[in-house]
Amino acid sequence: MSEAKKKVTAAVGGFGRYAPVIGLVLVIVVFSALTGGGLLSVVNLQNMANQVIVTALVAIGAVFVYGVGNFDMSLGGAVLLSAVLGAMAAVRSGSIFLALAVCLAVSALLALIKGLFSAYIEVPFFIFTIVLGSVISSVVLVIMGSETTVYLKDAVKPVPSFDFTQMTIINVICLLGYFAVCLFLFNYTPVGSKVRMMGGNRISAKQSGINDKKMQVLTFLISSVGIALAAFILIIRTRTIGSQTAGSTGTDVMIALVLGGMPISGGPKSKISAGLVGALIVTVLNSGLTMIGLSTGVIQIVRGIVFIIVVLVASFSYRGRLLPR
Amino acid sequence: MANEKELLFEARKLTKHFGPTVALDEVDFKVYRGEITGLIGENGSGKSTITSIAAGMQPATGGEMFFEGKPHRPSTMIEGARLGIGMIVQEQGTVSGITIAENIFAGEEERFRVGPFISRGKMNAEAKRVLEDIGFTGADPSAYIDTLDMQSRKLVEIAKTVYNKPEMLVVDETTTALSQHGREIIYNIMRKMKENNKAVVFISHDLQELIDICDTLTVLRDGKLITTLDKERMDEATIKKYMVGREMKGDYYRADYGTKISDETVLKVDRVTSGSGMLMNFSMEVHKGEILGIGGLSHCGMHELGKVLFGEEKLLTGSVTHVASGDKIENTQSAMKHGFGYVSKNRDTESLVLTASIQDNIISASYDRIAPNFVMTGSSVRKFVDEQVESLSIKCAGVQQDVQFLSGGNKQKVVFGKWIGRDCDILILDCPTRGVDIGVKAAMYQLIDQMRKDNKTIIMISEELPELIGMSDRLIILKDGAAAGEFKRSETLDENSIIEVMI
Numbered sequence: 001m002s003e004a005k006k007k008v009t010a011a012v013g014g015f016g017r018y019a020p021v022i023g024l025v026l027v028i029v030v031f032s033a034l035t036g037g038g039l040l041s042v043v044n045l046q047n048m049a050n051q052v053i054v055t056a057l058v059a060i061g062a063v064f065v066y067g068v069g070n071f072d073m074s075l076g077g078a079v080l081l082s083a084v085l086g087a088m089a090a091v092r093s094g095s096i097f098l099a100l101a102v103c104l105a106v107s108a109l110l111a112l113i114k115g116l117f118s119a120y121i122e123v124p125f126f127i128f129t130i131v132l133g134s135v136i137s138s139v140v141l142v143i144m145g146s147e148t149t150v151y152l153k154d155a156v157k158p159v160p161s162f163d164f165t166q167m168t169i170i171n172v173i174c175l176l177g178y179f180a181v182c183l184f185l186f187n188y189t190p191v192g193s194k195v196r197m198m199g200g201n202r203i204s205a206k207q208s209g210i211n212d213k214k215m216q217v218l219t220f221l222i223s224s225v226g227i228a229l230a231a232f233i234l235i236i237r238t239r240t241i242g243s244q245t246a247g248s249t250g251t252d253v254m255i256a257l258v259l260g261g262m263p264i265s266g267g268p269k270s271k272i273s274a275g276l277v278g279a280l281i282v283t284v285l286n287s288g289l290t291m292i293g294l295s296t297g298v299i300q301i302v303r304g305i306v307f308i309i310v311v312l313v314a315s316f317s318y319r320g321r322l323l324p325r
Numbered sequence: 326m327a328n329e330k331e332l333l334f335e336a337r338k339l340t341k342h343f344g345p346t347v348a349l350d351e352v353d354f355k356v357y358r359g360e361i362t363g364l365i366g367e368n369g370s371g372k373s374t375i376t377s378i379a380a381g382m383q384p385a386t387g388g389e390m391f392f393e394g395k396p397h398r399p400s401t402m403i404e405g406a407r408l409g410i411g412m413i414v415q416e417q418g419t420v421s422g423i424t425i426a427e428n429i430f431a432g433e434e435e436r437f438r439v440g441p442f443i444s445r446g447k448m449n450a451e452a453k454r455v456l457e458d459i460g461f462t463g464a465d466p467s468a469y470i471d472t473l474d475m476q477s478r479k480l481v482e483i484a485k486t487v488y489n490k491p492e493m494l495v496v497d498e499t500t501t502a503l504s505q506h507g508r509e510i511i512y513n514i515m516r517k518m519k520e521n522n523k524a525v526v527f528i529s530h531d532l533q534e535l536i537d538i539c540d541t542l543t544v545l546r547d548g549k550l551i552t553t554l555d556k557e558r559m560d561e562a563t564i565k566k567y568m569v570g571r572e573m574k575g576d577y578y579r580a581d582y583g584t585k586i587s588d589e590t591v592l593k594v595d596r597v598t599s600g601s602g603m604l605m606n607f608s609m610e611v612h613k614g615e616i617l618g619i620g621g622l623s624h625c626g627m628h629e630l631g632k633v634l635f636g637e638e639k640l641l642t643g644s645v646t647h648v649a650s651g652d653k654i655e656n657t658q659s660a661m662k663h664g665f666g667y668v669s670k671n672r673d674t675e676s677l678v679l680t681a682s683i684q685d686n687i688i689s690a691s692y693d694r695i696a697p698n699f700v701m702t703g704s705s706v707r708k709f710v711d712e713q714v715e716s717l718s719i720k721c722a723g724v725q726q727d728v729q730f731l732s733g734g735n736k737q738k739v740v741f742g743k744w745i746g747r748d749c750d751i752l753i754l755d756c757p758t759r760g761v762d763i764g765v766k767a768a769m770y771q772l773i774d775q776m777r778k779d780n781k782t783i784i785m786i787s788e789e790l791p792e793l794i795g796m797s798d799r800l801i802i803l804k805d806g807a808a809a810g811e812f813k814r815s816e817t818l819d820e821n822s823i824i825e826v827m828i
Contacts (some may be wrong), residue, residue: 188701191694197689200678207637207675208690208743209661214821268681 020261020277027281031288034068038291039284042162050237052283053171054079054230059256060182060224060250060275064219067195067270070118070200071126074110075227076250077136082106082231084140087150087241090314094157099235103228110136111224115217116193116206133250148240152235159239167237174229179276185222186272199266204306212216256282330357333393333524334379334410341374341548343733348374350548351388356493361515361525363539365532366568367791370545372528376495380412383404411491413499413511418482419470426452426466429485455488456481460510475624476507487514493524500529512538531824532561544568552565577767578795579774582816586798589613590648590759591751591782592634597643603629605806606643608612611655611751611784616777618797619786622827626806627786628670630756634784635667638658663751666744670755670786672733676740679729683721684710686728687742690819713742717772734765741772752776755786770796788822798813802826 031039036046058075065072082103090099114132118125144150152159162170186192194215198205206212230249235241260278263269285306289299341349349371356362364372378385379392381399390397392408400406402412419428423720426449430436437448443466452466461480470478479499484655486494496515500508515525515538529535535542536559544551544567551567554657555571592611597604603626611617619627632638634645636656645654647663654660660667669675677686687710688695695705710724717738721731728739737757744752757773758766773783787793793800800825810826 189699190696190701193685193688193692197678197681197685200681201674203675204678205689206657207635207667207669210656210689211658268678268685311657 008082009198016095017261020259020274022177024277024281024284027284027288031284031291035288035291039288041141044287044291048283048287049168049171052279053175053233054246054249055252055256055283056175056276056279057178057226057230057233058223059226059253059260059279060179060272062224062253062257063182063186063262063270063272064191064195064222065197066262067192067266068198068216068219069266070114070216070219071264072114072129072223073126073250073254074129074133074136075223075253076131076246076248078107078110078224078227079231079234079246079249080111080140081136082228083234083241083245084143084150084243086231087152087235088143090159090235091155094105094155096236096293099159099226100232103231103235104225107224107227107231108221109269110227111220112217115220117211118215118220119216134238137243146269149240152239152246154155161239170236171233173288174233178226178229179272182222182226183272188269191215191222192272195266196268196270199263199270200268251303252279252282252286255303258307258310298316330360331522332356333358334397335391336375336379336388337390338388339375339378339385339390341371341378341383342386347548349378349385352545352548352550354528354543354550356524358524359519359522361519361527361538363535363542364526364528364545365530365542365564366545366551370568371546371548373497374548375545376412376497376526376528378406379493380410380495382412389774406491409490409492410495411486411489411493412495413479413483413495414485414497419478421471423470424449424467425456425464425470425473425481428470428481429455429466431485431489441576455484455578455619456609459484459487459514476503479503480507480510483511483514491523493526494518495526495528497528498530500531502536505686516821532564535564536560578770578792579777582814584798584814586615587613593646594630595644595646597633597645598641599626599629599633599806600639600641601629602641603806604633607803607807608643609801611730613782613784614777614780615798616773616783616785616794616796618786618800619803620788620790620793620800620823620827621693621809622721623788623808625803625827627803628755629806630803631667631670631753631784631786634753635665635789639665664747664749666747666749666752668737668740668744668752668754668757670759672736672740672759676743677728677736680727682723682725683714683719683728683731683739686739687713687724687746690743691747709746713746717742717745718768734738734761737761737765741769745772745776749781751782751784753784753786756788757785758787758789758792789823790823794818794820794823804828 028039058079062072062075070198085106086099086103089102091097114129117128186195194205194210197208198210198212198215202212234245256278257274258264258278259281260274260276261271262274262278285303289302294302332355336352336354338351338353339349350755352371352375354375364375366372377383379390379397381402381404384400397408399408420431429452430448434443434448437444437451439447449466456462456464456466460479461477461484464473464477468480473481494515496511500511502509515527518525527535527539539559541553541555542564543553544564546568554563554582589612591608591613594607594609597607607626607630619630621627629638633640634654636645636654636659638723646652647654647666650663652659652663654663673679678689684706688706691709695701695709713719714721714724719735719738719742721735728736731739754773758769761769773785777783785796798814800823801808802810804827812823
């Protein structure tokens with residue numbers, strides 16, 4: 001490679017690193033214009049904040065899972081099952097702490113199942129998670145029986161409720177706390193470095209003494225905390241959990257990670273910020289598309305097209321080394 | 326006939342660069358009809374590069390080629406084959422999971438079409454005939470290729486190549502993997518080609534077979550054509566002189582002889598049969614501070630031995646014991662706990678994460694040293710990495726550069742750095758100088774020798790006899806998964822006595 005070309009690559013590489021943030025600014029500007037500022041109205045900002053929290057909590061944790069190269073398509077299902085069982089626990093006991101504990105336990109159990117599967121069974125992991133996702137939604141239907149929704153107001157004793165300020169504080173603590181812990185683990189401890197190496201080359205990582213099975217289980221457990229927090233926040237905010245809860249979370253998270261600059265196959269170029277930035281982009285996108293009056297079906301189509309374009313650009317630029325992924 | 330030889334293939338000023346490495350440097354090379362042209366040179370001298378460019382496996386960086394008088398620029402192996410260049414390579418060239426006949430006629434199934442169907446009966450009958458033509462009898466063409474052993478698969482490959490009736494046949498280090506019977510089959514094919522006024526290019530490390538078979542012999546060194554010898558001038562001493570040249574003298578390998586090996590055993594391999602079955606009831610002991618060389622033919626089990634020592638391969642029976650602690654080595658973690666390091670033969674697929682930075686690769690085996698308290702600080706990482714980059718003089722734009730953009734030699738230095746940084750006591754090196762240029766090679770040998778002097782134990786597995794002879798205190802030769810012979814370090818040890826044991 002010539003000197004000049006190297007410089008160009010470096011410059012473009014620098015640009016590539018900020019591409020997701022530039023993308024975020026771009027969608028905000030475009031949709032603000034299209035909605036005549038409606039996008040950034042107070043009501044809609046609150047609305048978007050609610051959505052971002054859930055998507056971001058799941059997406060940030062998923063960076064660990066996707067980072068080692070495990071493409072997990074059961075994330076939405078995991079949020080749903082945790083939320084349903086957590087809500088049921090709240091209804092039976094009236095305690096929100098028990099609800100949180102159940103959310104954590106359920107998602108941790110799912111994490112262990114996924115971890116054991118990916119570590120010991122030689123079937124492409126994403127296929128397993130597709131199956132797991134649909135099994136989970138069936139399990140939810142079975143658990144809920146004839147009812148379609150769990151209402152917190154039906155609890156044996158009143159479940160504490162939160163006003164707007166309190167809710168905001170809980171949201172911020174959960175999101176920032178979880179983001180900070182993940183950022184620390186991913187960038188300043190061996191955990192993150194091991195995840196990146198495993199995603200880059202599993203064999204080499206193993207030969208460097210990285211305990212592959214243990215690490216995989218660990219990544220699912222880290223991700224499960226985010227899932228549990230997301231489920232918990234859904235419970236206390238909406239106070240009603242149905243079989244359709246978190247229905248679009250799974251795809252939102254996937255789109256978020258890709259838009260946030262996460263390499264779809266994981267590896268050394270994985271980054272925690274992808275979860276947060278991506279969740280912001282996808283939320284603005286969803287909200288903006290709704291506000292300009294598109295129907296749900298059309299929104300799904302647009303989201304699909306955006307997703308495919310980003311994946312294409314990412315894989316092109318991988319070959320041409322435009323964006324360092 | 327001898328005085329009006331007909332030129333079949335010609336390369337003029339053929340040049341090939343791999344990044345900064347010059348694999349071929351303006352080589353002029355001619356192949357005549359009715360002749361067997363030998364090519365010889367050390368590994369990395371450019372022998373296979375010439376033939377692979379001619380066959381269309383890779384493009385040249387510069388120069389011209391002519392085939393049958395016409396400019397020759399094949400862009401794929403298929404085009405090369407269509408033009409009449411057939412190639413038998415060192416590596417496995419058959420496709421698993423399909424039958425012998427399907428392997429031979431891959432891509433030509435149309436010929437056996439009966440109506441809308443492909444007739445397996447016709448295909449198998451034709452395959453049987455093709456195999457018997459080259460003297461390979463007793464195989465059932467409808468059987469899966471996986472039922473054949475290494476040598477028979479090679480013969481199927483040869484049958485396939487010859488079946489396409491090439492004008493020029495390239496035999497690239499094929500014979501090393503074959504028994505005497507298999508070799509005879511190849512020799513016969515080459516002689517037949519010659520009689521039919523076709524041409525053969527024969528690449529081999531075995532001087533004697535080259536002298537026996539070839540009409541002319543071209544010697545390459547470091548990508549340059551050194552000389553072409555005719556039949557009268559071919560003798561081992563002359564060929565070696567040209568092959569090695571002058572710069573190989575001195576301290577290329579270690580210079581000492583008669584150094585006493587410590588009696589202290591650090592590692593004990595006790596009647597090991599490996600999961601892949603490549604090692605059979607194998608036992609050995611490794612002494613502290615020695616360089617133990619392990620050699621053999623490509624499927625003798627030596628590469629598996631490296632993995633077994635590092636706990637990377639499951640054992641059916643037997644054990645590997647770290648003597649000082651009495652612990653059994655059962656997985657990578659237990660091996661590393663006792664200071665083992667392992668450099669795989671497959672650098673790019675096993676030893677490195679190509680898309681990761683130099684820094685990430687170097688620290689990837691030493692998290693316990695860099696982050697004993699779980700927190701990885703920038704300064705401890707930098708100190709660790711800079712030390713390795715400096716002491717190994719890894720040439721890079723910066724430690725954040727992706728390893729994939731480094732040259733082969735520098736990549737290998739990164740792998741070494743990964744283990745040296747850990748301060749390993751027992752280093753298992755599988756083909757440590759594979760695909761590395763002469764300069765880095767010399768540096769590696771010095772490094773290995775220095776580690777020996779620092780009382781580290783080195784197990785060096787290699788396919789290159791000169792490096793095993795030059796570096797080892799002891800040399801164990803494997804054959805069919807068992808020890809076939811052991812040699813002590815000596816100035817008089819030569820390749821021939823080792824090769825005898827190997828085959």
